[in-house]
Amino acid sequence: MPGYVAPIRDIDFVLHDVLGPLPDDPAWPDRDFTRAVLDQAARVAQEVLAPLNAVGDRQGCRLESGTVRTPDGFRAAFDSLRADGWMSLDAPSDLGGQGLPYLLHTAVNECFVSANMAFNMYQGLTHGACSTVLAHGTAAQIQTWVPRLVSCQWTATMNLTEPQCGTDLGLVRTRAEPQADGSYRITGQKIFISAGDHDLAENIVHLVLARAPGGGEGTRGLSLFIVPKLLLNPDGTLGTRNGVTVDRIERKMGIHASATCALTYDGATGWLLGDLHKGMKAMFTMMNEARLGVALQGYAVAEAAYQAARSYARDRLQGRAATGPQNPAGPADPLIVHPDIRRSLMMQKSFVEGARALTFWVASLIDRAHHGDAGAEGLASLLTPVVKGFLTDMGFQSTVEAQQVFGGHGYIEDQGLSQYVRDARIALIYEGANGVQALDLVGRKLMADGGRHVLGLFQMVQAECQMPGDDPQMLAFTQPLATALGQLRAASDFFLRHGMTSPDAALAGSHDFLHLMGHVCLGLMWTRMARAALSGLATGRGDPDFLHAKLATGRFYMARQLPACALHLARIETGAGPVMALAAEAF
């Protein structure tokens, strides 16, 4: 089976032909530059990371004398990526980063995650932790911690979950006791800590949510603390071990090479990050970025699985086409002649390409937000639960479809498809399970800032459906998109009419609303991609085969996938009745 090949042409198309440069950013790198970066990233993904993917799954991590050992080859690969600057692409240049757009970081990250999702967990959360320290730390904290996190000389973790609580952080019990020197002593147990320990970096900087005195009950009493694995000497060099130990590595369904640790803090020394009792706010900086990263995992693994399924469908000879032999000289036709295999591949392809455009679009909104565009920030915030929930749900389905193409061989571990499915499964769960994303969307984001952002999105989609002077071929996109938009509006209206008197009426439809909105967003992306493809064909820019394939793939999505919106609306409009009819005891 041929290995993963980074889809550089498609990434390039989305970056430059669909999204285009940031309008007010003269620093946006030109096409030749981004292409050069992406070509190098592709090489790293294909030659360094992909070969370690199956190794990591088989070996997993080991806990030896209190320290986690990562699989063979991980240390060398991590050193090499760090040395070549891949871990600091979009960090500010005055802190040792390369000052490139977050969008470009996202494009590179897709290739790395497709090649090896588990490996990327070690640098992925470090990226978000950096942003958190930058946003909420003092100047001294930024100077102490950020440069070595930017470079991944040290890595970082995010400590929220405890045995008794995950989603409901108001139940956190870990305590922080203030000391005379301004530090805190942190005591408690944290579980599910990704990269909680490992042998890839000299130090690990834990960001820990804990309860300092005087903060009251619930989430309002929580503060965020910096708790390093190794304390620093006054001169900044590494000192003694802090009071944090690894209890165990969890035995998980997938991402075996990512060490998911249970950590015990026993009077560990920590320093407050951001304001006292405002820990949730600081943590959300990290979580929002992490959620977009998980959305990316959802489709990046599906991309790798799709590539494998496509190759297998072309190579495996089995049966004959119903319309007559396509490979008469061979003993049978390749699987790809069969319509049901095509259906599956088209579902995968149209999802992955649409998801890529959507993720890149949200990343570009975050770049705009960094440039002070409040509208972009609000829209990114609205879209974050949608991309996290929708792209991971659909990404998992797409990966399962890819496995199915392999028949029995897909169930055998050595083929790699099982690993893709097992790895992809976590993305629906962590950084807020998808049900929590749906709750965030319907219970909070829809009405944020008086509903301005969702109304702005509706107008944007409507404008896309009514472009003056459109090529008639665009009707295959704009008509279904307009229908889907109407369904999304009807669902919002239903929530507006019933949500005030019965919150359950909205919440019972939250999952379906998230999917409905996800489909509309992907429909919007396909409409934009179709317009870019037609424009390329009309002006002779780009490979016509590629652009025609883009149009055909988009038409599949609009014709076959977008009609799911009607189903989601129908479910939403049944309200809470069917969902809540049974008493808890009657299940």
Added chain:
Amino acid sequence: MPGYVAPIRDIDFVLHDVLGPLPDDPAWPDRDFTRAVLDQAARVAQEVLAPLNAVGDRQGCRLESGTVRTPDGFRAAFDSLRADGWMSLDAPSDLGGQGLPYLLHTAVNECFVSANMAFNMYQGLTHGACSTVLAHGTAAQIQTWVPRLVSCQWTATMNLTEPQCGTDLGLVRTRAEPQADGSYRITGQKIFISAGDHDLAENIVHLVLARAPGGGEGTRGLSLFIVPKLLLNPDGTLGTRNGVTVDRIERKMGIHASATCALTYDGATGWLLGDLHKGMKAMFTMMNEARLGVALQGYAVAEAAYQAARSYARDRLQGRAATGPQNPAGPADPLIVHPDIRRSLMMQKSFVEGARALTFWVASLIDRAHHGDAGAEGLASLLTPVVKGFLTDMGFQSTVEAQQVFGGHGYIEDQGLSQYVRDARIALIYEGANGVQALDLVGRKLMADGGRHVLGLFQMVQAECQMPGDDPQMLAFTQPLATALGQLRAASDFFLRHGMTSPDAALAGSHDFLHLMGHVCLGLMWTRMARAALSGLATGRGDPDFLHAKLATGRFYMARQLPACALHLARIETGAGPVMALAAEAF
């Protein structure tokens, strides 16, 4: 976490209140008898099989000196089930069986599979092999092989797949050379052989599809052979090893305790079973029964996962209900108060209960067929690909939903949900991948016997929608069912109009048609169950809480799940265009 509890009350309801006794079978056991059998089966499932499920997953099977060793405890459990007669419930009593209906065997089997899917693979295929030898063997063969297969003193396997072919058996290369004594020498490699070797029985009887001289190319040249692991001495005692060896056990995503073997036949001695060059026909006896068994696996694992999710949702305290605290004395409310958790549990519950009724109905049709009812046989044959494909697809989704209820804990192997998902995954693949089921349905079964069976089904559903004197509460069932039936008819009409000129137009919609028909069948079952529940309530038979819950669960299915039919029809009516638009090279 509480363990699996066999849902005896629901099984009893389906057996007696929904299906009722076979009308022309005075031997059908009465309710007290079946209840006694089911209570004992529940005890075996809960106390003997369920405790071995996680053990089997962790240990898997080992190949030691050419023999497969099953996990700790499997041998003792197998001996105990055999001794107590559980493996021969529905076999003819003159061959050592207990002569009970296949329906009752199916009900017992559900409990065993829910408790331990992998364990059941060792006896499951033996059951089908017995039927095959009974149907196609000579009197001497039946006498030699069947009694010891009925009792599972020996077990059996089904050898179709080879490295170069699974679905397309026309590519089989294993050769059978006739010998002077009437036997054959079998040479070739077979893969994916479930229970291909193990230490649970004295002998293993392989049924092997191979190519004997003079049969020509393709599937027409195939014959079926009996090839035992140990040859028999003239007096019937076990003799020397036959020429079949285990190359390896596959490392799989799930059902680790089921030994999936690659076998090499090197001049092994075999005997023709059934007619020369009619091996496919004989093999289909085994495959059809195996397909219903796999359909059962689809929902039986989902039932076990649902039970776990239900317990977790009741016990785990996290967050507060949007409508106000439901557990004000505790630190938080149980998960089950949240509408999105309810949605998930209702989806699982309404699927599993509907699937149970559908599977039992098909099993009862097979009983009727055994009593000579040709219409029942035709209908069972039509429904076989539907239940195999639909119940395993939906069963996997349902199991994934159950895992999701656990949040991060669902991803940890020790919780057991990962195993359910990994185990459930195979059911979509083996005994004909679900795409092949859809092809079988649309390409063969729909038009079998001039379309008589599908038209009969339509009429049956229509009659169910128009019952005279129906309780008005039935409208919540009959109206959606009538709508769904209309959509199923429209899809059939689309195939009739376009299938002749363009076979791809039907095949591109085959997956959606299978699901559309699956939903109609589940809608039919829910309508029947609702009518039985209302009748019980009206006449004071049965527990009213149970019957009210049954109605509410059914209303959820009709209101929230059945509308998927419209989506499937919309996809089907796009025809082959969107699916087949891309050239193979353009993927």
